[in-house]
Structures are given as C-alpha cells and as structure tokens.
Amino acid sequence: MKHFAKLIRTIDSTNKTNEKVNALAEYFNIANDSDKLWAIAILSHRRPKRPVNTTLLREWATEQSGIPLWLFEESYHIVGDLAETIALILPKTTKESDKSLSQVIAEIISLREMDDASKKAYLHENWMNMSYYERFIFNKIITGGFRIGVSQKLMTRALSKSTGIDEDILAYKLMGDWTPVSTTYTQLIEEENPSDYLSKPYPFYLAYAVEDGFQESMGEISNWSFEHKWDGIRAQVILRNNEVFVWSRGEELVTDKYPEFQRFLDHIPNGTVLDGEILPFPDGRIGDFRDLQTRIGRKNISKNLLAKTPVILVAYDLLEWQGEDIRNKPFSFRRKILDAMIAKLNSESIGLFLSSTMRFEKWESAAEERKRSREKRSEGLMIKRIDSSYQVGRKKGDWWKWKVDPFTIDAVLTYAMRGHGRRANLYTDYTFGLWDNGELVTFAKAYSGLTDKELREIDAWIKKNTLERFGPVRSVTPHHVFEIAFEGIAKSSRHKSGVATRFPRILRWRRDKKIDEANTLSDLKDLIPK
Amino acid sequence: MKHPLLVFNEKGIYCQQADVYIDAWRAVDKCIVTHGHSDHSRWGHKRYITHRRNVPIIKHRLGDITVTPKEWNETFTINGVTFSLHPAGHITGSSQVRVEYKGEVWVFTGDYKVEDDGLAETFEPIKCQTFITECTFGLPAFKWEPQADVFTDINNWWATNKAEARTSVLFGYSLGKAQRLIKHLDTSIGKIYTHGAVEKMTQVIRAEYDLPPTELITRDSKKEDIAGNIVIAPPSAHGGIWIRKMLPYVTATASGWMAFRGARRRRAMDKGFVLSDHADWDGLLSAIKETGCEKVITTHGYTDIFSRYLREELGYDARTEKTQYEGELNEIETEKEEEA
Known part of the structure; x- marks a missing residue:
C-alpha cells in the first residue's frame, strides 16, 4: 500500500506524461507479482465489487469525524469526489499502512461477506491506520471508478517499459474479462497461452476527426475509401471454436446482450473476427440510437424486447480470417475477403449487413454524399486509406471521421450546478431553456465547450446572480445566451420540453444576443426529422 | 429595537454611531482598513485608518491617499465609540478591528489565520460579544498541516x-x-x-x-x-x-x-x-471559541454552511451577511491580479 500510495502521489504531482510513465514503470519494477497484477487491474478499471454501499460509507465516515451528516453532504458537493471527501474529513493521522496493496484488496473483497457491524469496525480501524493518500486510494478502490489521470494506454506503456514486452502485444494481453482472482501476473503478462486467446478481441483502431481544410493534406483522393459512419455501438464479433463472442469498444464482453448474433455460427466459419457497428433495426430499418439504449442497460433480454428492438451488425472490417490475424494486410485486401464472404451468404436474414465502401473522384462529390448522412441514418463519413493496416488505439493518419455538422440552437442559461473532479467548486454544469409562450422551458443540460477563462467568468457571474439555491444547484437570472450543439433529436415523453437531444454541448457563448433573441421550443421541434 | 453597532450596507460594514466604515467596497469618507488585499482596501476613500505596517502597502497599491497609522492595541474614540486594531495573522500588518460602545464589544476579523507563520504578527484572540468572521475555508474538509x-x-x-x-x-x-x-x-x-x-x-x-x-x-x-x-x-x-x-x-x-x-x-x-493565509476548519472554530462571543456573523467563504453548523451544532446565534470580500479565491480562480 505504501508503494502504491507513493506512486499515486507522484502521478498526482506532475502534469507530464513521461514522468507518470516513469513512476509507473518504477512501481512495476519494485512491486511483487500480486501487487502488480492488482495495480494493472485497478488502472484498467477492473475493481472488486463494491463491498459497502455509499450511504453506509458516508454515515460511518461522518460518525468517525464527529460531524453531522448534512455537513458531510455539503462538503461532498463541494469536493466533488466521495473517496476524497471521506479521506479529507476523517480525523488526521500520522500512521502508514503496513499492508500490501493485494492484501488490502483481498480484505475489501472478503468484506462483502461480513455483516454491517463488522464492516464498520473494519473501516473505522483501517481509516485511522493509513496516511492521507493511502486512505484516498483505499476509498477509491471501495467506491470504484479509479480515475486518477492514468489512462490504460499510459499504464500499458509503463508496463512495456518495465517488462520489455511490446506495447501492442501487452494491450492485447490486457483485453478481455480477466480479473486478478482468475489469473496470475505470470499467466496474464508473461506466459504464452493460446487457449486464453479464444475469446480475446483485438484492440480497436480508432479514427481522429478531420479538421477544417483537411482535404488539402490528404493527397490523391484515389487513395481513400469512404463509408458512412454508423451511430451505434462499436463492436467486434468473434467466431472461434464454435462459439460467438461479442465485445464492445469499452472492452466489455456483451455476448449475452445480443443473442441475435448466435445465428452467425451456422453461416460464418470459425476463426473469423468482424469489426463493425451494432445498430438497432426496428421495423426493418435502421433506428435511432435511443432505441439501442433500451438494449444496452438490460441484463436479461426479454422476447418482447428482442421483437421490438432487434439489432444488426453492420460489418466494416475483417481482423481475423481462417484463424489468421490479418490486421497487417491492407484495408482493401481485408475488405475484399469480407465483401466476398458476405456476398456468398444470405447475410441480411441473419442480421449481418455490410457497410458499403464508396470511392470518389472529387472531394466535392464526397461532400455531397456527406450531406445525405442524416437521411441514411449515419452521422457522417469515414475516410480510410485503402492500403492501411488495422492499427491499435487512436492513431492519426490513415483513418478519419468526417462527421456532419451538429444541429444548433440558441438557448438561455437558467440553472447552474457545481462540477465534479477537475471542475469541483466551479459552476460548470448548466441547464438551458427555450422560449415557449413567454416562459423558458428547460430543454437540455450541457457542460463542455467553454474555455477555462470563460468558465471562470461565467462562474463568477453565477455566484453574483443567483436567484435560488437548491443544494448544489442555483437558479440564475436569465441573462446569457449560448449556442448549443447536439447530434441527434427525437420526440420524448420523458422530457418536459417533449424533445430529447443527444450529446448537447455548448458551442459558443453568444454575448452578442439578448435573451429575447434566443430560440423557441417550436424552433427546436422543427428540427425533428419527419 | 436598538440599532446594531455595526451594519452591512451597500457600501461596506458601517458604524452609524461613529460614522465610519470598515473595509468598505465602495468609496466612503472614512474607512478603517484591515489589510492590503484589494478586496479589503479599495481605492477612493477620503480618509484611511489602518495599522502602521499596512500603510506602505496600501500607499504602494493606492498611491497618494490620506491615511492615519495606528499601533496594535492603540485605542481611538470617535463619537463615543472606541476602536482598536489587533493582529490578524493573515499577512504582514493585517488587523482585526475591535469596536466598543457602551460596554458592547464587536470584533471584525478581516481575513485571518491562527497559526504563527513566522512573518505576519500572530493572531490575537479578542473577547467580544459579537464576532464577525470570515470563513473562506469553513468546511471540515480543510485541515492544514503545520x-x-x-x-x-x-x-x-x-x-x-x-x-x-x-x-x-x-x-x-x-x-x-x-x-x-x-x-x-x-x-x-x-x-x-x-x-x-x-x-x-x-x-x-x-x-x-x-x-x-x-x-x-x-x-x-x-x-x-x-x-x-x-x-x-x-x-x-x-x-x-x-x-x-x-x-x-x-x-x-x-x-x-x-x-x-x-x-x-x-x-x-x-x-x-496546501498553504493558506486563512484559518482552516479547526482554526475558525478555535478562534470563535476563544472570543467567548454569543453572536457570530459570517462574511465570506462557505458562509451558509458554516453558520448553520455554528447554530445547530454549537448553539451560537450565527448568521450570514453578504459582502464583496473574496477570501483566497483570487489566488486560483481569477486572472485579475493588479500590476503592482
């Protein structure tokens, strides 16, 4: 625990990626195998199940601090992070934990089985025997969501530095649904064990968004293949050894959520890995992303739901064929096999579609096609270099996304809430309203899109122009107009405005506009596709 | 009802009996200034009264002003009201203001910290009935290391x-x-x-x-x-x-x-x-206790939360008054430090 706490403290004390990598590599050099394995697990968001619910956690921390519960809640609103709040408000100690990271986690796991009184006693004793950083980490492990400015990529780089194993190979080894309970450091990192690879996906290759005027630097347009960019769940469907495995981009094994793909088994040979998009397909046509949300959240997929919102796979790449990893072959080669395979099948009857490739002679023609995106239910175009290999992670150069311009509308700031994490203590989460019969009706919440300077300015304004406070939320005088962008729009009975928007965010602060120049709710409704 | 000794009006903290302001945020005729930070010593007052060691600081910041220097504990009386300045420990030359009239004593802290920082004159607890305190860091999440x-x-x-x-x-x-x-x-x-x-x-x-x-x-x-x-x-x-x-x-x-x-x-x-010139949670509570006061007015910081705690948990007659002081906010939140 001491070493891990020191590591997190060091990472917390620098903004420089190289220093973070060095500190991590140093940790991997000195820690024992079980600590290393847990460190890797935690930093790749594989945490033990939460042994105590947060309500009890707050109560017990509050009790030990001798403060009233409401004061804890107020502090939590301001600090913005539960683990950090608890670490801060507990009485100070000068102690350090003498347990190892893996021992602490083993205890946290066994805590699940204990009764509440024993859980409480355990926490009270351990909180008072840890340094501030140990306490913070301990709480983070218990509450989950270990986000501390170390991405999985950065951790993989450090591990590569420490072990000498290639970064891409490590990324591959670290994928899948292993836990430190089901494997060991040696098995996971050091050993070559082909049977482990049965369900393993490949790291996804992700595209960068193009910038304005990108066409200039792309060279010959004949080097590029175009497709529509589908708005669903990025997924790999793996067929090996007469089994189907479905992985989402978040490295989550989601096979059970999409039983439709079991049909692939009778039609597609073993040793095939498809990369594509899972899309909702109600009434025989591509649906809205919101249809898919009814599927994402469910553990048990009822017959009813399957019938109402079936899904399909729109395949756009082939990563493995006849048991061979073909990611290093050119895109055109991979597509040739994929297209031929699908052509031979009556594939649409089993829910497998092909993302058609297009070639253009002029950028203007590509732009014309991009304009048709919304009617084709896509969110723009993908541009892929025809001889590109399938790379690991987000890399610039060979794959680009050229999204359609978002919808935009001018709305009035009506409520503000304190942010979390990096933005704790600043009012950064905003609610916006549109005019409807002389009243402002809430239509969206948004928080990203302002510069730090603008954030501080609007934060100061909010603090001075508060009408009412409701816990962490303040209503403010309607005064500022913001241009809000969003990706999708649909009717909704769940929203007061009757409209749901997808991924709303602030595009710009319209200081030039007065509130009576903001848009109306009926302007917004006009944007809903007919 | 008797008029309170100090009131909070649109210009600052005002003593009507003496017709004098403390740390006014708008220009006034006569103003007692606790310390040199810009949210406490504004430009434009006709006369300033402050501790001797704060004089060069505010003269540097505000230019040619009319200022009367005072010593620690030196009393001065205006229309029956007795004032004196006492170290606040916030920065060099920073004061608390003690105000006494007909046996009633109020203290305004300005900004303060209780730990001796080896440079600013150490905070001195003053007995009073009403204590007007900042609470920039008035949350139990703030606990300073020595x-x-x-x-x-x-x-x-x-x-x-x-x-x-x-x-x-x-x-x-x-x-x-x-x-x-x-x-x-x-x-x-x-x-x-x-x-x-x-x-x-x-x-x-x-x-x-x-x-x-x-x-x-x-x-x-x-x-x-x-x-x-x-x-x-x-x-x-x-x-x-x-x-x-x-x-x-x-x-x-x-x-x-x-x-x-x-x-x-x-x-x-x-x-x-983590290094502040303001009192932390324990510092605020100990400072309040040492004054022996019954009434507490919180001015800037987590005022509502802090005064609720004082009322509900410690039984003080505590309330909040709105001011334009910023505490340590400008240290991280704003870009507007003046070119000194």
Whole structure:
C-alpha cells in the first residue's frame, strides 16, 4: 500500500506524461507479482465489487469525524469526489499502512461477506491506520471508478517499459474479462497461452476527426475509401471454436446482450473476427440510437424486447480470417475477403449487413454524399486509406471521421450546478431553456465547450446572480445566451420540453444576443426529422 | 429595537454611531482598513485608518491617499465609540478591528489565520460579544498541516527539481503569500528569483521585515543563471510567455485550495502545496471559541454552511451577511491580479 500510495502521489504531482510513465514503470519494477497484477487491474478499471454501499460509507465516515451528516453532504458537493471527501474529513493521522496493496484488496473483497457491524469496525480501524493518500486510494478502490489521470494506454506503456514486452502485444494481453482472482501476473503478462486467446478481441483502431481544410493534406483522393459512419455501438464479433463472442469498444464482453448474433455460427466459419457497428433495426430499418439504449442497460433480454428492438451488425472490417490475424494486410485486401464472404451468404436474414465502401473522384462529390448522412441514418463519413493496416488505439493518419455538422440552437442559461473532479467548486454544469409562450422551458443540460477563462467568468457571474439555491444547484437570472450543439433529436415523453437531444454541448457563448433573441421550443421541434 | 453597532450596507460594514466604515467596497469618507488585499482596501476613500505596517502597502497599491497609522492595541474614540486594531495573522500588518460602545464589544476579523507563520504578527484572540468572521475555508474538509511540514515539502521539491536540472516556479499571491514563501525557503538550495509584481511588493515589505535576498527577473536575466533556482510569481503569470524563460521548469501553487485534487488539476499545475493565509476548519472554530462571543456573523467563504453548523451544532446565534470580500479565491480562480 505504501508503494502504491507513493506512486499515486507522484502521478498526482506532475502534469507530464513521461514522468507518470516513469513512476509507473518504477512501481512495476519494485512491486511483487500480486501487487502488480492488482495495480494493472485497478488502472484498467477492473475493481472488486463494491463491498459497502455509499450511504453506509458516508454515515460511518461522518460518525468517525464527529460531524453531522448534512455537513458531510455539503462538503461532498463541494469536493466533488466521495473517496476524497471521506479521506479529507476523517480525523488526521500520522500512521502508514503496513499492508500490501493485494492484501488490502483481498480484505475489501472478503468484506462483502461480513455483516454491517463488522464492516464498520473494519473501516473505522483501517481509516485511522493509513496516511492521507493511502486512505484516498483505499476509498477509491471501495467506491470504484479509479480515475486518477492514468489512462490504460499510459499504464500499458509503463508496463512495456518495465517488462520489455511490446506495447501492442501487452494491450492485447490486457483485453478481455480477466480479473486478478482468475489469473496470475505470470499467466496474464508473461506466459504464452493460446487457449486464453479464444475469446480475446483485438484492440480497436480508432479514427481522429478531420479538421477544417483537411482535404488539402490528404493527397490523391484515389487513395481513400469512404463509408458512412454508423451511430451505434462499436463492436467486434468473434467466431472461434464454435462459439460467438461479442465485445464492445469499452472492452466489455456483451455476448449475452445480443443473442441475435448466435445465428452467425451456422453461416460464418470459425476463426473469423468482424469489426463493425451494432445498430438497432426496428421495423426493418435502421433506428435511432435511443432505441439501442433500451438494449444496452438490460441484463436479461426479454422476447418482447428482442421483437421490438432487434439489432444488426453492420460489418466494416475483417481482423481475423481462417484463424489468421490479418490486421497487417491492407484495408482493401481485408475488405475484399469480407465483401466476398458476405456476398456468398444470405447475410441480411441473419442480421449481418455490410457497410458499403464508396470511392470518389472529387472531394466535392464526397461532400455531397456527406450531406445525405442524416437521411441514411449515419452521422457522417469515414475516410480510410485503402492500403492501411488495422492499427491499435487512436492513431492519426490513415483513418478519419468526417462527421456532419451538429444541429444548433440558441438557448438561455437558467440553472447552474457545481462540477465534479477537475471542475469541483466551479459552476460548470448548466441547464438551458427555450422560449415557449413567454416562459423558458428547460430543454437540455450541457457542460463542455467553454474555455477555462470563460468558465471562470461565467462562474463568477453565477455566484453574483443567483436567484435560488437548491443544494448544489442555483437558479440564475436569465441573462446569457449560448449556442448549443447536439447530434441527434427525437420526440420524448420523458422530457418536459417533449424533445430529447443527444450529446448537447455548448458551442459558443453568444454575448452578442439578448435573451429575447434566443430560440423557441417550436424552433427546436422543427428540427425533428419527419 | 436598538440599532446594531455595526451594519452591512451597500457600501461596506458601517458604524452609524461613529460614522465610519470598515473595509468598505465602495468609496466612503472614512474607512478603517484591515489589510492590503484589494478586496479589503479599495481605492477612493477620503480618509484611511489602518495599522502602521499596512500603510506602505496600501500607499504602494493606492498611491497618494490620506491615511492615519495606528499601533496594535492603540485605542481611538470617535463619537463615543472606541476602536482598536489587533493582529490578524493573515499577512504582514493585517488587523482585526475591535469596536466598543457602551460596554458592547464587536470584533471584525478581516481575513485571518491562527497559526504563527513566522512573518505576519500572530493572531490575537479578542473577547467580544459579537464576532464577525470570515470563513473562506469553513468546511471540515480543510485541515492544514503545520507550516514547518509544508515548507519541508516545498524545499524538498525545490531540491529535487534542482537535482534534475529544472527550475521551480512557485505561484502565490504577490502580497502576503509570496513573502511568506520567500521567508521560509531554504536558500542553501539556491537563489530566489521573483516576478515583477512579487519583487515590488517584497521591497515594500522588506522595509519593516527581515526577508532573504531576492532577484528580479528582467529582460536581461540569463536563462542559465535562473536554471535550477526557484521563481516566485503571482498566479496570473501562469500560462503567459514570461514563463518560457524558465524552461525546463516545474510548476506548483501554494494555496489552501490545493487541498482539493480537482482545483490543482484545473489549474494544470504539476504540484499543489496546501498553504493558506486563512484559518482552516479547526482554526475558525478555535478562534470563535476563544472570543467567548454569543453572536457570530459570517462574511465570506462557505458562509451558509458554516453558520448553520455554528447554530445547530454549537448553539451560537450565527448568521450570514453578504459582502464583496473574496477570501483566497483570487489566488486560483481569477486572472485579475493588479500590476503592482
């Protein structure tokens, strides 16, 4: 625990990626195998199940601090992070934990089985025997969501530095649904064990968004293949050894959520890995992303739901064929096999579609096609270099996304809430309203899109122009107009405005506009596709 | 109902009986000023009354003003109301104001901290019935480490950076925090360089206080001379082109807000040292207790939360008054430090 706490403290004390990598590599050099394995697990968001619910956690921390519960809640609103709040408000100690990271986690796991009184006693004793950083980490492990400015990529780089194993190979080894309970450091990192690879996906290759005027630097347009960019769940469907495995981009094994793909088994040979998009397909046509949300959240997929919102796979790449990893072959080669395979099948009857490739002679023609995106239910175009290999992670150069311009509308700031994490203590989460019969009706919440300077300015304004406070939320005088962008729009009975928007965010602060120049709710409704 | 001894009006804290303001935020005829930070000593009053050691500071900031200096504990009476100034421990020359009229005693703290920082005159608890207190850090999440421990960390950080051939750039408000940092830096490690705003204020304060030598960074300063040393700069200098002269450098901020990981990450600082010139949670509670007061008025900071705690948990007659004081906010949140 001491070493891990020191590591997190060091990472917390620098903004420089190289220093973070060095500190991590140093940790991997000195820690024992079980600590290393847990460190890797935690930093790749594989945490033990939460042994105590947060309500009890707050109560017990509050009790030990001798403060009233409401004061804890107020502090939590301001600090913005539960683990950090608890670490801060507990009485100070000068102690350090003498347990190892893996021992602490083993205890946290066994805590699940204990009764509440024993859980409480355990926490009270351990909180008072840890340094501030140990306490913070301990709480983070218990509450989950270990986000501390170390991405999985950065951790993989450090591990590569420490072990000498290639970064891409490590990324591959670290994928899948292993836990430190089901494997060991040696098995996971050091050993070559082909049977482990049965369900393993490949790291996804992700595209960068193009910038304005990108066409200039792309060279010959004949080097590029175009497709529509589908708005669903990025997924790999793996067929090996007469089994189907479905992985989402978040490295989550989601096979059970999409039983439709079991049909692939009778039609597609073993040793095939498809990369594509899972899309909702109600009434025989591509649906809205919101249809898919009814599927994402469910553990048990009822017959009813399957019938109402079936899904399909729109395949756009082939990563493995006849048991061979073909990611290093050119895109055109991979597509040739994929297209031929699908052509031979009556594939649409089993829910497998092909993302058609297009070639253009002029950028203007590509732009014309991009304009048709919304009617084709896509969110723009993908541009892929025809001889590109399938790379690991987000890399610039060979794959680009050229999204359609978002919808935009001018709305009035009506409520503000304190942010979390990096933005704790600043009012950064905003609610916006549109005019409807002389009243402002809430239509969206948004928080990203302002510069730090603008954030501080609007934060100061909010603090001075508060009408009412409701816990962490303040209503403010309607005064500022913001241009809000969003990706999708649909009717909704769940929203007061009757409209749901997808991924709303602030595009710009319209200081030039007065509130009576903001848009109306009926302007917004006009944007809903007919 | 009797008129309260001090009221909060649209211009500041006002004593009607004496017709005098304390730390007014609009221009008034006569104003007692607790200390030199700009949210407490505004420009434009006809007459200023402040502690002798604050005089050069506010003259430096406000220019040619009419000011009457006072000593600690020196009483002065205006229309039957007796005033006196007492150390607040916030920065050099910072005062609390004691106001007495017909046996009734009120104390206004201005900004304060209870720990002796080795530079500012140490906070002195004053008995009173009504205590008007700031509560910039009035949450139990704020608990400061002893100053000696924080400076051990700061000096170790500097020494480590120097060993790695990097310059340490440490940000703190140019009045108060900067001099406190300068006072306790270990000059056996290297030299202390300053940004212009810090250097000017440090020179003003040097007249009355003993501080280690500092060197202003000018256009002619050589990059290789600065390398490995420490630079003290106001928060507004972060992100400007000025800092490029310090490459390769490591940045840190010394502020109470650094207790929160989020605040440090938002400022894109490498390192945050939790060091404040305001009282922490325990400091506020102990200060209130020592006054023996019955009534508490909270002025700036987490006022509503803090006064609720005082009422509900400790049984004080506590309430909040709206003011325009900013506490330590400008140390991290705003860019508007004046060019001193």
